[in-house]
Amino acid sequence: MPERKSRKDAVRNREAVLAAADALFARCDSPEDVTMADIAAAAGVGKGTLFRAFGDRTGLLRALYEARLEPVREAVETGPPPLGPTTPPERRVLALLDAVLCFKLDNRRLALALEESGSNSPYQAEHYKRWHGLLRAVLEQIPGVADSDFTAHALLAATRADLVEHLAGQENVPRDAMRAQLRHFAIRTLTPVPHGE
Numbered sequence: 001m002p003e004r005k006s007r008k009d010a011v012r013n014r015e016a017v018l019a020a021a022d023a024l025f026a027r028c029d030s031p032e033d034v035t036m037a038d039i040a041a042a043a044g045v046g047k048g049t050l051f052r053a054f055g056d057r058t059g060l061l062r063a064l065y066e067a068r069l070e071p072v073r074e075a076v077e078t079g080p081p082p083l084g085p086t087t088p089p090e091r092r093v094l095a096l097l098d099a100v101l102c103f104k105l106d107n108r109r110l111a112l113a114l115e116e117s118g119s120n121s122p123y124q125a126e127h128y129k130r131w132h133g134l135l136r137a138v139l140e141q142i143p144g145v146a147d148s149d150f151t152a153h154a155l156l157a158a159t160r161a162d163l164v165e166h167l168a169g170q171e172n173v174p175r176d177a178m179r180a181q182l183r184h185f186a187i188r189t190l191t192p193v194p195h196g197e
Contacts, residue, residue, distance in 0.1 A: 014053055014063075016043040021064050022110075031113030036060070061114045065127060068107055072099055076134065089141035090190060096135055097155055097186050098179055104164045105175055111161035122160075123153075131156060144192035155189060158182055 020042035024034045036057055040047045054060040072083075081087040082095035104111045115122045122128055132152050139148035157163075159182070167173040173181075 010053070013043070013045050013049055017045060017050060017053065017060070018064050018067055019043070021060060022068075025064070025109045025113065028109055031109050031116065034113070058114075061110065062126070065107070065110055065114050068110070069103065069127065072103055075099075089138045092138050093135065093142070093155070093190065094183055094186055096131075096138065097159065097182055100131060100156070100159045101164065101179060101182050102175075104159055104161050105168060105178070108161070108165055108168065112165050115161045128156070139190075142190060145190065151189060155186055158185055 017039060021034070021039045024038055024042055025031065028034050036047055036050050039060065040050050043050075050060065054063055075083040076085075076096070076099070078084065082091055083099055087095065114125070114127075123132075135152040135155060136148045139145045139151050145151055164178075167178055168175070
Protein backbone atom coordinates (compact mmCIF):
# COMPACT_ATOMS: atom_id res chain seq x y z
CA MET A 1 0.00 0.00 0.00
CA PRO A 2 2.70 2.59 0.85
CA GLU A 3 4.42 1.83 -2.47
CA ARG A 4 1.21 2.58 -4.42
CA LYS A 5 0.77 5.84 -2.48
CA SER A 6 4.35 6.92 -3.20
CA ARG A 7 3.84 6.10 -6.89
CA LYS A 8 0.65 8.18 -6.94
CA ASP A 9 2.53 11.00 -5.19
CA ALA A 10 5.30 10.80 -7.79
CA VAL A 11 2.78 11.00 -10.65
CA ARG A 12 0.98 13.92 -8.98
CA ASN A 13 4.30 15.71 -8.34
CA ARG A 14 5.38 15.17 -11.95
CA GLU A 15 2.11 16.63 -13.24
CA ALA A 16 2.40 19.60 -10.85
CA VAL A 17 5.99 20.25 -11.96
CA LEU A 18 5.10 20.10 -15.66
CA ALA A 19 2.10 22.42 -15.13
CA ALA A 20 4.24 24.88 -13.13
CA ALA A 21 7.04 24.83 -15.71
CA ASP A 22 4.49 25.26 -18.49
CA ALA A 23 3.02 28.36 -16.82
CA LEU A 24 6.42 29.87 -16.01
CA PHE A 25 7.79 29.44 -19.54
CA ALA A 26 4.61 30.89 -21.03
CA ARG A 27 5.00 34.08 -18.93
CA CYS A 28 8.78 34.61 -19.08
CA ASP A 29 10.59 37.10 -21.30
CA SER A 30 13.61 34.83 -21.68
CA PRO A 31 13.81 31.06 -21.10
CA GLU A 32 17.00 31.64 -19.12
CA ASP A 33 14.96 33.51 -16.49
CA VAL A 34 13.23 30.29 -15.36
CA THR A 35 15.29 28.29 -12.86
CA MET A 36 14.75 24.87 -11.34
CA ALA A 37 14.21 26.63 -7.99
CA ASP A 38 11.42 28.76 -9.55
CA ILE A 39 9.72 25.65 -10.94
CA ALA A 40 10.03 23.73 -7.67
CA ALA A 41 8.55 26.65 -5.71
CA ALA A 42 5.68 27.09 -8.17
CA ALA A 43 4.93 23.35 -8.08
CA GLY A 44 5.13 23.18 -4.29
CA VAL A 45 7.86 20.51 -4.31
CA GLY A 46 11.49 20.40 -3.23
CA LYS A 47 14.29 20.89 -5.76
CA GLY A 48 15.42 17.34 -5.02
CA THR A 49 12.08 16.05 -6.33
CA LEU A 50 12.72 17.81 -9.63
CA PHE A 51 16.18 16.37 -10.03
CA ARG A 52 15.02 12.86 -9.09
CA ALA A 53 12.15 12.98 -11.57
CA PHE A 54 13.85 14.70 -14.52
CA GLY A 55 17.61 14.49 -13.95
CA ASP A 56 18.37 18.11 -14.81
CA ARG A 57 16.87 21.22 -16.40
CA THR A 58 17.26 19.78 -19.91
CA GLY A 59 15.43 16.62 -18.86
CA LEU A 60 12.58 18.72 -17.48
CA LEU A 61 12.42 20.82 -20.66
CA ARG A 62 12.40 17.67 -22.77
CA ALA A 63 9.58 16.11 -20.74
CA LEU A 64 7.47 19.27 -21.00
CA TYR A 65 8.17 19.57 -24.73
CA GLU A 66 7.23 15.92 -25.31
CA ALA A 67 4.01 16.29 -23.28
CA ARG A 68 2.95 19.28 -25.38
CA LEU A 69 3.97 17.54 -28.61
CA GLU A 70 1.98 14.36 -27.92
CA PRO A 71 -1.24 15.40 -29.77
CA VAL A 72 0.81 16.35 -32.86
CA ARG A 73 2.72 13.06 -32.73
CA GLU A 74 -0.54 11.10 -32.53
CA ALA A 75 -1.95 13.00 -35.53
CA VAL A 76 1.24 12.27 -37.51
CA GLU A 77 1.41 8.57 -36.61
CA THR A 78 -2.24 7.53 -36.85
CA GLY A 79 -4.35 10.54 -37.78
CA PRO A 80 -6.20 11.46 -40.95
CA PRO A 81 -4.85 13.74 -43.69
CA PRO A 82 -3.13 16.11 -43.96
CA LEU A 83 -0.73 14.94 -41.21
CA GLY A 84 -1.54 11.24 -41.15
CA PRO A 85 0.28 8.49 -43.04
CA THR A 86 -2.33 8.14 -45.83
CA THR A 87 -1.67 11.68 -47.13
CA PRO A 88 0.07 11.99 -50.54
CA PRO A 89 3.77 12.75 -49.85
CA GLU A 90 3.96 16.24 -51.42
CA ARG A 91 0.95 17.39 -49.40
CA ARG A 92 2.18 15.67 -46.25
CA VAL A 93 5.60 17.38 -46.35
CA LEU A 94 3.87 20.78 -46.40
CA ALA A 95 1.53 19.74 -43.56
CA LEU A 96 4.41 18.37 -41.43
CA LEU A 97 6.44 21.57 -41.82
CA ASP A 98 3.38 23.67 -41.00
CA ALA A 99 2.73 21.55 -37.89
CA VAL A 100 6.34 21.99 -36.70
CA LEU A 101 6.21 25.75 -37.31
CA CYS A 102 2.83 26.16 -35.56
CA PHE A 103 4.06 24.08 -32.62
CA LYS A 104 7.17 26.27 -32.29
CA LEU A 105 5.07 29.44 -32.56
CA ASP A 106 2.68 28.17 -29.87
CA ASN A 107 5.58 27.09 -27.65
CA ARG A 108 8.19 29.72 -28.51
CA ARG A 109 9.86 30.08 -25.10
CA LEU A 110 9.94 26.36 -24.40
CA ALA A 111 11.25 25.43 -27.87
CA LEU A 112 13.94 28.09 -27.60
CA ALA A 113 14.93 26.95 -24.10
CA LEU A 114 15.21 23.36 -25.25
CA GLU A 115 17.29 24.20 -28.33
CA GLU A 116 19.60 26.40 -26.23
CA SER A 117 19.98 23.96 -23.33
CA GLY A 118 22.99 21.77 -22.80
CA SER A 119 26.14 21.51 -24.84
CA ASN A 120 24.80 18.91 -27.27
CA SER A 121 23.96 19.83 -30.83
CA PRO A 122 20.23 20.45 -31.37
CA TYR A 123 20.54 18.00 -34.27
CA GLN A 124 21.20 15.21 -31.77
CA ALA A 125 18.00 15.91 -29.83
CA GLU A 126 15.47 13.08 -29.91
CA HIS A 127 12.61 15.27 -31.17
CA TYR A 128 14.79 16.64 -34.00
CA LYS A 129 15.90 13.16 -35.06
CA ARG A 130 12.27 12.03 -35.08
CA TRP A 131 11.08 14.94 -37.27
CA HIS A 132 14.09 14.59 -39.57
CA GLY A 133 13.61 10.84 -39.99
CA LEU A 134 9.90 11.24 -40.73
CA LEU A 135 10.43 14.09 -43.19
CA ARG A 136 13.26 12.22 -44.93
CA ALA A 137 11.06 9.11 -45.30
CA VAL A 138 8.23 11.15 -46.82
CA LEU A 139 10.63 13.03 -49.13
CA GLU A 140 11.97 9.68 -50.40
CA GLN A 141 8.48 9.01 -51.79
CA ILE A 142 8.55 12.16 -53.95
CA PRO A 143 10.02 11.71 -57.44
CA GLY A 144 12.79 14.16 -58.27
CA VAL A 145 13.99 14.83 -54.70
CA ALA A 146 17.67 13.98 -55.11
CA ASP A 147 18.95 14.06 -51.53
CA SER A 148 16.12 13.52 -49.08
CA ASP A 149 18.45 13.54 -46.06
CA PHE A 150 19.89 17.01 -46.79
CA THR A 151 16.53 18.35 -48.00
CA ALA A 152 14.91 17.30 -44.71
CA HIS A 153 17.63 19.14 -42.77
CA ALA A 154 17.31 22.25 -44.96
CA LEU A 155 13.51 22.39 -44.61
CA LEU A 156 13.64 21.87 -40.84
CA ALA A 157 16.25 24.64 -40.55
CA ALA A 158 13.47 27.07 -41.52
CA THR A 159 11.58 26.03 -38.36
CA ARG A 160 14.44 26.36 -35.84
CA ALA A 161 13.23 27.94 -32.61
CA ASP A 162 15.83 30.74 -32.72
CA LEU A 163 14.71 31.73 -36.23
CA VAL A 164 11.02 31.49 -35.29
CA GLU A 165 11.70 33.65 -32.22
CA HIS A 166 13.62 36.20 -34.30
CA LEU A 167 10.92 36.46 -36.97
CA ALA A 168 7.98 36.51 -34.55
CA GLY A 169 9.66 38.55 -31.80
CA GLN A 170 12.11 40.97 -33.39
CA GLU A 171 10.70 41.31 -36.90
CA ASN A 172 7.02 40.97 -35.90
CA VAL A 173 6.22 38.73 -38.86
CA PRO A 174 2.57 37.68 -38.49
CA ARG A 175 1.85 33.98 -37.96
CA ASP A 176 -0.07 33.55 -41.23
CA ALA A 177 2.68 35.30 -43.19
CA MET A 178 5.33 33.05 -41.68
CA ARG A 179 3.27 29.95 -42.49
CA ALA A 180 2.81 31.14 -46.10
CA GLN A 181 6.53 31.91 -46.47
CA LEU A 182 7.48 28.45 -45.23
CA ARG A 183 4.95 26.83 -47.58
CA HIS A 184 6.31 28.74 -50.60
CA PHE A 185 9.90 27.91 -49.62
CA ALA A 186 9.04 24.21 -49.31
CA ILE A 187 7.18 24.15 -52.64
CA ARG A 188 10.14 25.80 -54.39
CA THR A 189 12.51 23.34 -52.74
CA LEU A 190 10.45 20.37 -53.92
CA THR A 191 9.96 21.64 -57.48
CA PRO A 192 12.42 19.89 -59.81
CA VAL A 193 14.82 22.19 -61.64
CA PRO A 194 14.71 21.59 -65.42
CA HIS A 195 17.93 20.12 -66.86
CA GLY A 196 20.32 22.67 -68.28
CA GLU A 197 19.61 25.34 -65.63
